[in-house]
Amino acid sequence: MKLSLGPLLYFWPRQQIEDFYQAMIDAPVDIIYLGETVCSKRRSLGLAQWLELAQSIKRSASDKEVVLSTLSLIEAESELKTLRRYCDNGEFTVEANDMAAVQLLSEKNIPFSTGPTINIYNAQTLAILHKQGLQRWVMPVELSAQTLADILEQLDNLGIKDQLETEVFSYGHMPLALSARCFTARAHNLAKDQCDLKCIDYPDGLQVTSQEEQKLFTLNGIQTLSGLRYDLFNELPDMQAMGVDIVRISPGSQQTMRLITAYHEKINRAEITASYTVTDPCNGYWYGEPGMLQNA
């Protein structure tokens, strides 16, 4: 089972992004996803700089796979233009996060993968997309281990299980929703048009609690993430047993390296030397329950 580092969902300054990925060159991850997936107004790095970063990671760590991840909600013509440039990069595999990307890639017969915001809920859908060039998919976060097991069994029956890699979002604030509105701007009483790129002040998103101080959501511009952090560390053996190919860790500004190390050790049944603390874990979705619940 491989380990991947998902695309950075938050908005960080350029230097912080470059330092982060510089450090990740030494991290025991097999796959690194790069690119802006949330908001087209965030321009710490443009596609050219993401590509430079991708190339520099490949130069330093040739055994790592680098994938470009695309914008999740396409609304404007300008965003389609950028999307076309991602899809036509000619060098790196692309993770499609919107059906527009699936279309652009499949019509050019470019093999692709899909992220968690593509609605794949059954094996029939996977089989159709596989014919279009799908090589790897990330399961929507709200699906359970049981559903995944059922899908994998069906893929086996269809004879395509070995031709598709299955990736599970396993650590981090889960991407739950996308909107035309910017909630971070709204929280600052700013219009989306004049948002001042406020997201940059929240390297791990803006916390929303209920009026009883229960952590509910994490705002990240137009994206709403879970308030608690998904953590499937203890479920890694189950995933291995059922045939999950890749485990995804979502980047954060704190302890990502330690997390990766601990996950890596667990996957390889090594002694766990790296420790990390999650004060607000959840894993309900995996057990077919409300996502916010935590099973010991």
Added chain:
Amino acid sequence: MMELVCPAGNFPALKEAVNNGANAVYIGFKDDTNARHFAGLNFNDKNLPKAIDYAHQRGTKVFVAINTYPQPDGWQRWKHAVDRASELGVDALIMADIGILDYAANRYPDIARHLSVQGSATSYEALRFYQQNFAIKRAVLPRVLSLAQVRQLAEQSPVELEVFGFGSLCIMAEGRCHLSSYVTGESPNTCGACSPAKSVRWEKTPRGLESRLNNVLIDRYDDNENAGYPTLCKGRFTIARHTFHVLEEPTSLNTIELLPELDEIGIKAIKIEGRQRSPAYTQQVTQVWRQAIDHYYASPENYTPLRQWSEALTRVSEGAQTTLGAYSRPWQ
């Protein structure tokens, strides 16, 4: 002429839509195969044929929404829904799942396929995917696009477009929101339910009337406030000790003033939200929109929404206020 597509959660609502001038009604089965899987709502094998007859005899089309996403253990149920609706001769199937679209396209090629708003296609490139692979005839656009963006999309769309004209407003891109399953275990995509009624609890407390969803406090109301249904995205939550409608205030979408623009852009149909609402709602909203559309086509240059229309619509609006939603720039 733009088609008026109205909601019918039951037979009485369907009759109201038909009798008040809907060009088409959209309905669903009594299970999780559609995005309004609510108790006491929708049609079963017994009354569906009668409903279709009633509409067809009066020249109204019937669309059936099978627009949630089947997981492996539900596949047969979704397939059966497609079979049943097709055998009864409905005018279109409204679908979102790629597997189900494929099944319908292969098995019943002559029944029109509409891409549901739950399919979440927000660009002409995404629409081209569904058109090329499943020959969809029409797509319902998510309520995230501005009017300028709808115009751009329409210019290059390979299929007919239907947009929402009125009703409750999803603040999130439809088909891509898991807020409800995160808190309750059920979402629109998986169960056809958002903030499901069975998870709702109301409680009078010394601090006010509280609404809870699976025990999470969604809102708390003073005596002089109107309490609304505790939909997750419309709750009052807290950021840095400041409590407000963090995501959205309870409002309804109303685009009646945009009719000329929508027609000029080439929008083929206006959809009214609200299969979960009463027959009286369907009657009221269908009547007003029928008048508005007829009024517009009678004299396009002189179209101005009548005040009584807005008043009638406001009376049935959630939160008793309306907005142009994403169609207007300030909202974005």
